[in-house]
Amino acid sequence: MFSPRVVSLVPRTGPRRFMSTASKLTTVEVNDKTGIATLTMCRPPVNGQNLELLLDIKSSIKEIENDSSRGLIITSASPKVFCAGLDILEMHKPDQQRLRAVWTELQNVWCALYGISMPTAAAINGHAPAGGCLLATACEYRVMVPDCRIGLNETQLGIIAPKWLVSGFLNILPKRVAERALTQSRLFTTDEALQEGLIDEIANSKEEAVEKCAAFIGTFSKVNPVARALTKLQFRAENLRQFHKEREQDVENFLSLVNRPEVQKGIGAYLEGLKKKKANKQ
Numbered sequence: 001m002f003s004p005r006v007v008s009l010v011p012r013t014g015p016r017r018f019m020s021t022a023s024k025l026t027t028v029e030v031n032d033k034t035g036i037a038t039l040t041m042c043r044p045p046v047n048g049q050n051l052e053l054l055l056d057i058k059s060s061i062k063e064i065e066n067d068s069s070r071g072l073i074i075t076s077a078s079p080k081v082f083c084a085g086l087d088i089l090e091m092h093k094p095d096q097q098r099l100r101a102v103w104t105e106l107q108n109v110w111c112a113l114y115g116i117s118m119p120t121a122a123a124i125n126g127h128a129p130a131g132g133c134l135l136a137t138a139c140e141y142r143v144m145v146p147d148c149r150i151g152l153n154e155t156q157l158g159i160i161a162p163k164w165l166v167s168g169f170l171n172i173l174p175k176r177v178a179e180r181a182l183t184q185s186r187l188f189t190t191d192e193a194l195q196e197g198l199i200d201e202i203a204n205s206k207e208e209a210v211e212k213c214a215a216f217i218g219t220f221s222k223v224n225p226v227a228r229a230l231t232k233l234q235f236r237a238e239n240l241r242q243f244h245k246e247r248e249q250d251v252e253n254f255l256s257l258v259n260r261p262e263v264q265k266g267i268g269a270y271l272e273g274l275k276k277k278k279a280n281k282q
């Protein structure tokens, strides 16, 4: 199911690149000058988080952590979408074992990204609903391109985002704004996201977004890295502790919720809506 990773190191002059995985659902490139690693999600068309993509993201994060990079930037190879969230096909008429694995791996990815000690930033080069927003809000800094949307729209699908999934969102937004956004399934435009503080900057292109993320990470160059890391983790420890306490029950909650007939009906209708949208475009 998940093949062992092939790591190929290219010369240490100029940017160093290692292709993360044999399946190439993510790539990792480390800039030799800055020591910053860029993790790019490459599952066309929309980086739908299926089991394989989630496993790949997790492995890439661990690889970056073990390589002691100076920072991590997450972005997407898709021109219009950062990440469309969970692959809805994984939740529709699901294989139970796979569904369990998908949710467990989403938890693992969040935990790895939210809890990593090095500086992190998201270059959000396209739409970032649901699981896409989860990745972005697990990072410390967000730069987004214009005319896109970001937010947690789970209620639209009849599902409820659990506490750990909302914690990154709550780190950034005032509770009142977060509550309203979640209950309304609000997807913020780039401008609204900046205004509310959900993102930190706007960039005109993916390249500029990556540069701005690198500049943010660069601001820590004169800060003691151990003190920085411990301070970050101190801020995040309570959310992580709560998550670990509840993670097994959370998997059971997810399975029972997704398997409910009315939720299956809702997910089916949502998928139909996405297909109709495509038909209308043609």
Ligand SMILES: CCCCCCCCCCC/C=C/C(=O)SCCNC(=O)CCNC(=O)[C@H](O)C(C)(C)COP(=O)(O)OP(=O)(O)OC[C@H]1O[C@@H](n2cnc3c(N)ncnc32)[C@H](O)[C@@H]1OP(=O)(O)O
Pocket (backbone or CB within 6 Å): 045, 046, 048, 080, 081, 083, 084, 085, 086, 087, 088, 089, 127, 129, 130, 131, 132, 153, 154, 157, 159, 160, 161, 162, 163, 165, 250, 253, 254, 257, 274, 275, 277, 278
């Ligand atoms: C306390 C209780 C605890 C209970 C526990 C339960 C908790 C559950 C919480 C679940 C948390 C996470 C949930 C999710 O992530 S659900 C996924 C939500 N994602 C979305 O709603 C996004 C849907 N997609 C879009 O809005 C658009 O596609 C998008 C804006 C991303 C891009 O638009 P664009 O116009 O560029 O592209 P298309 O819409 O034409 O899409 C292209 C093709 O991609 C398919 N697609 C899109 N999104 C998904 C997806 N998420 N999964 C699978 N497939 C997707 C789309 O159908 C098109 O396919 P075709 O080309 O084949 O038609």
